[in-house]
Amino acid sequence: MVQWKIFIGIATICAVSVMARPKWGPPPSDAFKWLPSEAKEKLKTIHEDHSLKWEERKRMIDEVFDSLPKEVFEKMPLPPGFDQLPSDVQEKAKEINTDSTLKWAEKREKIRELIKSLPEEQRRMIPFPRFGGSGIPPFGPRGLPPLPPPGFKEVLPSEVYQKLVEIHQNENFTNQEKKDKIDQVMKNVSKETLQNIPLPPFLETLPSDVQAKAREILSNFSDSFDIRHQKLHEFLETLPEELKKLIPHPPKFGGFGPFGPRHHRGFPPHPPPEFKDILGEELYNKLDEIHQSKNLSREERFKKIDEFMSSLPSETLSKLPLPPPFRQLPSDAQNKIREKMNDFSIDFKQRMKNVREFIKTLPEDQQKLVPPPPPFYGGGHRHGFLPRGPPADFKDILPADKWEQLVELHKNDKLSWQEKKKQINEIMNSLPTETLMKLPLPPHLRKISEENQQKIREFFADKSLTFDEKFQKTKEFIKALPEAERKLARPPPPPGFESLPSDVKAKIDAIFDNESLGHHERFEKVKEIIDALPAEIRAKLPLPPPPFQ
Structure with a gap:
């Protein structure tokens, strides 16, 4: 089980400098205006306590709501979209909310059941999947982000972009008010400029005609913000099945964490759809078989794809489109990237490294056209939960200035993970050793003996070591501990692990105990186990803890 600890805890073991806020942060500022101040403060404390497991956090949130009197729930607003439903449906929802015989979790479940019982034309009024609707929430489950989407700054006039930033960051506006004000600003932007605004990332893999239609829908400001995104969803539902598979729809229960589609490892389920017209159906199907094969490890799949691609004529390779992030670059830069990507004399990882190095040589205005690759953790593998702050x-x-430096460093999306690690280490090494020795370890390491905790602190306070060396020494130290103490040092397993049958948990444990497997192979094998489970068991795998769950 040492490998389970090392693998799932790879970010947190070195978290003396990078332990971060979870991906699911606090709710939008306007979400709980109806709550008493004491309850709001309790919820804020729960969301900010990063030592809590998912189940603990959810239980504590439920307890806060269960403690509220009926008169508080009488002030509770109905879920988004309910104001457009018939009055009898709204009354039923209010009856559920104010039923003092029901627990908070039971109320949420009854609201979902109510929504599922509605006719399709009424369910469509409800924009958020967590309430049972089918729409795609345009900015995820936490409302609007603190800044406009990436790429807007480079396209919009500076005064327009600044207006959007002010709207996004104004805590006095509700989410609906923010959306209305964003629409008012964007209505005045020229059609030519709107054509250059980047689409949401999940549309980048779709054909150009589909992207054009999506852009037309999203740019039609005669419709409200939510209606535009609802129409976008309806349009995407009309696409052929092979295209719909490329779109990451909002996950249902069990859809998050290592067992769900957001924790994507390896390859997309199909080659890019544009390949089909260039390769022809027979060759495309061969490549598709490699993508879908469950018998291949990640490395084997890379090798098979390389063998397939290297067998194609050079004139065919030259016609294949580059990945979407590179398509905005000048043609000469695209040709250079294509040349590097098609050099099959070296392996895939080295080719991608060569591409990244080439991108760094481009003028700064061109580099900005290419979004940075997903960050990397110490072992070189991608990880979906990059720390958002110390x-x-x-x-x-920490001294206030050092704390602010770490906060700003974590926010900097232009730095690679390697660059961030280097700069984090420099900041930490500038501190006195006695300060470093006071910093708390990640929660799962606080269960081991104080003597061993002190030894781990010494690794992180050793200024002669690099970031990765500190991590490696910690990993080796924990691995050498007696088994009883190693078990204490295990981070909590991913959400939903406890609800799996014991034989399934044993199989997953065995995968993480197998030191011959690489990180990506472990993920693929775990995913195979989860995918093979009956639907009723997969349905029990929980969502992260947004307050409405």
Whole structure:
């Protein structure tokens, strides 16, 4: 089980400098205006306590709501979209909310059941999947982000972009008010400029005619913000099945974490759809078989794809479109990237490294056209939960200027993960050793003996070591501990693990105990186990803990 600890905890073991806020942060500022101040403060404390497991967090949130009197729930607003439903449906929802015999979780479940019982034309009024609707929430489950989407700054006039930033960051506006004000600003932007605004990333793999239609829908400001995104969803539902498979729809229960589609490892389920017209159906199907094969490891699949691609004539390779992030570059830069990507004398990883190095040589205005690759953790593998900031409990120990430096560094999307690690290490090494020795370890390491905790602190306080060396020494130290103490040092397993049957948990444990497997192979094998489970078991795998769940 050492490997389970090392693998799932790879980010948190080195979290003396990078332990971060979870991906699911606090709710939008306007979400709980109806709650008493004491309850709001409790929820805020729960969301900011990063030491809590998912189940603990959900239980504590439920307890806060269960403690509220009926008169508080009488002030509770109905879920988004309910104001457009018939009055009898709204009354039923209010009856559920104010039923003092029901627990908070039971109320949420009854609201979902109510929505599922509605006719299709009424369910479509409800934009958020967590309430049972089918729409795609345009900015995810947490409302609008603090800044406009990436790429807007480079396209929009500076005064327009600044207006959007002010709207996004204004805590006095509700989400609906923000959307209305964003629409008012964007209505005044010229059609030529709107044509250059980047589409949401999940549309980048779709053919150009589909993207054009999506852009037309999203740019029609005669429709409201939510209606535009609802129409976009309806349009995407009309696409052929092979295209719909390329779109990451919002996951249902069990859809998050290592067991769900957001935790994507390896390859997309199909080659890019544009390949089909260039390769022809027979060759495309051969490539599709490689993508879909469950018998191949990640490395084997890379090798098979390389063998397939290297067998194609050079004139065919030259016609294949580059990945979407590179398509905005000048043609000469695209040709250079294509040349590097098609050099099959070296392996895939080295080719991608060569492409990244080439991108860094481009003029800055061209580099901005290419979004940075997903960050990497110490072992070189991609990880979906990049820390968004230093651990909250560092704030009381670190000097204010060092804390702010770490916060800004974590926010900087232009730096690679390697560059961030280097700069984090420099900031930490500038601190006195006695300060470093006071910094708390990640929660799962606080269960081992104080003597061993102190030894781990010494690794992180050793200024002669690089970031990765500190991590490696910690990993080796934990691996050498007696089995009983190693078990104490295990981070909590991913959400939903406890609800799996014991034989399934044993199989997953065995995968993580197998030291001959690489990180990506482990993920693929775990995914195979989860995919093979009956639907009723997969349905029990929970979502992260947004307050409405």
